[in-house]
Amino acid sequence: MALNLRTLVAALLVLALLLVPVYAAFIGNNFILSVCTRMVILAIAATSLNLIMGYGGMVSFGHAAYLGIGGYVVGILAFEGIYSGFIQWPLALVVSAVFALVIGALSLRTKGVYFIMITLAFAQMIYYVGVSLSRYGADDGLTIQRRSQFGDLINMSHKATFYYVCLACLFITLFVVWRLVNSRFGMAIQGARSNDTRMRAIGFPTYRYKLTCFVIAGTICGLAGALLANHTDFISPAVMHWTRSGDLIVMVVLGGMATLFGPLIGTVAFLALEEALPFVMSKTIDPYFIPSGIRPSEYWQIILGPLLLLVVLFARGGIDGFLARISDKEPS
Amino acid sequence: MLLFLEQCLNGLQFGLLLFLLAAGLTLVFGIMDLVNLAHGSLYMMGAYFGATFTALTGSYLGGIAIALVATLLLGMAVEVIAMRRLYGRDHLDHVLGTFGLILFFNELVRLIWGPAGMNLTLPGWLNTSIEILPGVNYSMYRLAIIVVALGVALGLYLVVMRTRIGMLIRAGASNREMTGALGINIKLLYTFVFGVGAALAGLAGMMQAAILTAQIGMGENILILAFVVIIIGGIGSIRGAFIASIFAGLIDTVGRAVIPDVLKLVLSPSAASTAGPALSSMLIYLLMAIVLVVRPAGLFPAPGNR
Numbered sequence: 001m002a003l004n005l006r007t008l009v010a011a012l013l014v015l016a017l018l019l020v021p022v023y024a025a026f027i028g029n030n031f032i033l034s035v036c037t038r039m040v041i042l043a044i045a046a047t048s049l050n051l052i053m054g055y056g057g058m059v060s061f062g063h064a065a066y067l068g069i070g071g072y073v074v075g076i077l078a079f080e081g082i083y084s085g086f087i088q089w090p091l092a093l094v095v096s097a098v099f100a101l102v103i104g105a106l107s108l109r110t111k112g113v114y115f116i117m118i119t120l121a122f123a124q125m126i127y128y129v130g131v132s133l134s135r136y137g138a139d140d141g142l143t144i145q146r147r148s149q150f151g152d153l154i155n156m157s158h159k160a161t162f163y164y165v166c167l168a169c170l171f172i173t174l175f176v177v178w179r180l181v182n183s184r185f186g187m188a189i190q191g192a193r194s195n196d197t198r199m200r201a202i203g204f205p206t207y208r209y210k211l212t213c214f215v216i217a218g219t220i221c222g223l224a225g226a227l228l229a230n231h232t233d234f235i236s237p238a239v240m241h242w243t244r245s246g247d248l249i250v251m252v253v254l255g256g257m258a259t260l261f262g263p264l265i266g267t268v269a270f271l272a273l274e275e276a277l278p279f280v281m282s283k284t285i286d287p288y289f290i291p292s293g294i295r296p297s298e299y300w301q302i303i304l305g306p307l308l309l310l311v312v313l314f315a316r317g318g319i320d321g322f323l324a325r326i327s328d329k330e331p332s
Numbered sequence: 333m334l335l336f337l338e339q340c341l342n343g344l345q346f347g348l349l350l351f352l353l354a355a356g357l358t359l360v361f362g363i364m365d366l367v368n369l370a371h372g373s374l375y376m377m378g379a380y381f382g383a384t385f386t387a388l389t390g391s392y393l394g395g396i397a398i399a400l401v402a403t404l405l406l407g408m409a410v411e412v413i414a415m416r417r418l419y420g421r422d423h424l425d426h427v428l429g430t431f432g433l434i435l436f437f438n439e440l441v442r443l444i445w446g447p448a449g450m451n452l453t454l455p456g457w458l459n460t461s462i463e464i465l466p467g468v469n470y471s472m473y474r475l476a477i478i479v480v481a482l483g484v485a486l487g488l489y490l491v492v493m494r495t496r497i498g499m500l501i502r503a504g505a506s507n508r509e510m511t512g513a514l515g516i517n518i519k520l521l522y523t524f525v526f527g528v529g530a531a532l533a534g535l536a537g538m539m540q541a542a543i544l545t546a547q548i549g550m551g552e553n554i555l556i557l558a559f560v561v562i563i564i565g566g567i568g569s570i571r572g573a574f575i576a577s578i579f580a581g582l583i584d585t586v587g588r589a590v591i592p593d594v595l596k597l598v599l600s601p602s603a604a605s606t607a608g609p610a611l612s613s614m615l616i617y618l619l620m621a622i623v624l625v626v627r628p629a630g631l632f633p634a635p636g637n638r
Contacts, residue, residue, distance in 0.1 A: 059424060106621065110628040113367070113423065117563045118624045120556065121617040128617075132610030134603050242556055246369070246431055253428045299443050305436030312429040313417050 005327035006320060010261040013268065017167060021160040033159055034231075039271045040166045041227045044173050046251040046263035048220035053249070054258035055181050056213050057193030058108070061116045062123025063248050065103075066096045066218045068130060068240030070225020075142045075235035085148030085156070089226055096222025097215050099126070104214035108207060123245060130237035141236025148230055156230055166227050170264070173220055178260055180216070189213050254311060256320025265319050277304055334468055339589045340582065345474045347581020348481035352536035353558040354565070354573040355488060356529025362568020363505040364522055366415060367423050369430040371533055371558070372551025373437035374410075378403045378534020379546035380445055383452040392455045399538055400531050407530020411523045419522075438548050449545035452538065477539050484532065485574055492570060501525060505568060557584075560620045566630030576631065580616050587612035 017040065024033040045067055052058040073092040082088065103122045110118055136142045147156040156162050180186045191199045192206040199206050229235045238244075247270070255266020282297035289296055315322040357371050381402045386395030410433070418429055454473055461469040492498035500521055503511045512518040537551070544550070561580050565572025592608030599607065623631060 053424075106625050110624050113361075113567065114563060114624055114628055114630070116367075116423070117559060118621055121560065121620045121624075124556070124617045125614045125621075128610040128614040131613075132607035134606035138606050138610075243552065246427070249424065250428050250431055253424050257424070294443075299439045301435040302439040302443065305432040305434070305439065308432030308435070309414055309429045312421075312425045312432070 062119040064244035065123035066221035067225040070222035071229035100218025256318035343582035343585035347578035351577035370433035372555030375537040378537030379541035382538025403534030408527035411526035572632030
């Protein structure tokens with residue numbers, strides 16, 4: 001990898017993420033640590049979505065379902081008195097994988113927009129299953145009394161420790177995705193995205209390849225779900241609402257599809273905008289509106305919405321594609 | 333039995349409401365190949381316009397008429413400002429761009445009308461019930477919705493199938509470039525179609541606002557149902573959308589009435605009352621999944637659309 005703007009931004013981002021707990025301890029403010037933990041967890045989910053959407057061309061509009069499944073496995077086990085992470089986490093992965101296998105096997109019969117909608121349909125069904133679980137809080141959700149226990153090994157309740165656990169999971173995910181897409185398997189997946197018929201003609205059973213890829217992505221997202229449930233100490237069907245799946249797509253497209261660090265950049269950018277926009281607006285625009293009694297910073301999404309539209313219109317390939325174009329223009 | 337009849341009529345009414353939303357969506361999807369998540373926002377804007385203008389003018393029909401024109405103009409403005417630039421782009425770009433529009437409209441409504449919902453009051457002559465069969469009373473307003481929506485469906489069919497503008501729309505759907513090459517102002521045609529779709533969504537919104545209330549985010553859940561309907565019906569097919577809408581409306585409403593009672597046979601009453609509505613909400617999605625597994629391009633795929 002040559003040293004250009006793209007790799008520089010990715011490297012700086014990774015470095016910044018590594019140093020967040022140090023900074024949080026230094027200024028004695030845990031809020032930023034909590035925000036960054038959320039960023040890291042959702043970046044895992046976005047990276048897994050990118051594996052099927054960016055590299056595989058399978059646009060899943062129901063990816064948040066696995067966040068919910070992973071979370072509910074942790075939540076339900078904790079509710080029934082099983083706190084051991086050695087049971088909770090592997091089970092969360094297995095259950096997510098099984099769901100992804102069933103959903104993928106049926107959904108991959110369709111293509112294009114129909115695939116988008118059938119994955120949405122399955123996610124909605126799982127959402128409503130969550131709503132109907134009256135023993136586990138139904139619509140109101142389930143509070144998790146104790147985080148996953150790993151004996152004396154790791155203390156999940158310690159904020160900085162938990163952050164580094166999440167970050168380690170993110171790095172492992174990035175490594176796995178990187179190895180996958182550059183393997184023979186990954187080449188076959190990307191070949192199927194470009195031309196499925198031709199891949200079949202030269203003897204690749206693309207359906208099986210795609211299904212495997214779909215299951216891997218679902219499993220990784222299930223891990224993100226288990227982490228998210230531990231982070232918020234709470235799980236509710238709202239995690240699986242279709243707008244959450246939309247958020248994940250937005251994060252991936254915003255950062256840059258089919259690039260390794262794109263989803264991470266997109267997630268950080270999206271969540272940072274959510275946090276920063278109200279703050280920046282309250283400092284810059286609000287003073288002009290004091291006589292009218294309106295605080296524009298309360299309505300920050302009115303800026304965020306058109307901003308997303310502008311990214312679509314003028315920055316093709318997301319932030320990562322934008323950076324790539326800038327560094328191409330630079331004389332090197 | 334009478335209750336069942338009433339539920340069927342309610343289902344029909346809900347299905348027709350869905351059709352109003354789905355018709356615009358399927359036209360835009362089929363003709364411009366645009367995935368418009370912001371269609372639900374136009375539905376919401378229609379509801380708020382309806383509530384505002386009826387209160388302002390003091391006349392129900394007058395207010396509705398003004399609101400319809402306002403939604404039409406809003407739709408055309410959205411098309412000219414944003415959507416026009418998205419044609420021919422990837423579906424994912426549509427999702428991201430129109431998702432941005434949803435955020436914008438939700439926040440705009442909160443800014444203008446505040447976070448609380450808004451009621452649309454019905455005039456006395458609509459807010460009564462009528463005897464449809466001896467001894468069976470049914471809400472006059474719901475009956476009016478059925479009649480209006482059926483009228484709109486018929487009108488839409490006649491316009492698309494029997495008029496010159498409908499012919500142009502169909503021509504544009506099967507081959508965009510060729511229609512343009514023959515001297516048709518395809519841009520103007522698209523703006524018009526988008527505006528009409530918006531007005532239909534707005535009409536559905538203002539009719540629903542009188543039953544429930546006009547609320548922020550009211551468009552999001554019903555939008556997904558409308559997408560489900562056009563997928564089941566086959567993208568671009570108004571006939572398919574019509575049949576699928578009525579199916580979906582009936583299944584949803586009747587399911588809601590029947591499933592909790594069925595569940596009570598196997599579950600405790602409290603568990604059944606939580607699980608019942610959730611399971612009946614699932615039915616439509618189950619229907620779509622089954623349809624797509626059996627027929628991967630919907631029930632009535634429009635010709636020329638893949």
